[in-house]
Amino acid sequence: MRLLRFISLIxxxxxxQPVLEEQVLNTYPNGEPKVVVYTPKNDxxxxxxxxMFYENGNLRMVSFFKxxxxxxxxxxxxxxxxxxxxxxxxxxxxxxxxxxWHENGEVQSTGSHSDDQRSGTWLFYDENGMLKNSIQYx
Numbered sequence: 016m017r018l019l020r021f022i023s024l025i026x027x028x029x030x031x032q033p034v035l036e037e038q039v040l041n042t043y044p045n046g047e048p049k050v051v052v053y054t055p056k057n058d059x060x061x062x063x064x065x066x067m068f069y070e071n072g073n074l075r076m077v078s079f080f081k082x083x084x085x086x087x088x089x090x091x092x093x094x095x096x097x098x099x100x101x102x103x104x105x106x107x108x109x110x111x112x113x114x115x116w117h118e119n120g121e122v123q124s125t126g127s128h129s130d131d132q133r134s135g136t137w138l139f140y141d142e143n144g145m146l147k148n149s150i151q152y153x
Contacts, residue, residue, distance in 0.1 A: 039051050095118060103128070
């Protein structure tokens, strides 16, 4: 009986989520998508997710929005396909953990943001993963 209630709850939550439609906004001359957005079917101006690509087809950026504001974890990539950075947004401002990588995959910096400002201890590393600097922000 509990399992049935749990499954029913899952279906109810899923049914309340908006159905998103994919829209290709821009393409490269070779026909590959440049910018793709995901919007509710009934409100094509309310972007929930935006994905950008390099001309070679690799991801450039994945971003999320809530109520027309930056929200959630944004991901950035080098043209080679390796991850460049992750930054969290809330209410259109950087809030939470941020990590940046060198193109070789080694961490370049780690730290936190609070209302779009660096906060706490930020650590900076060289391309070999060795700690170069540590800065304390208020």
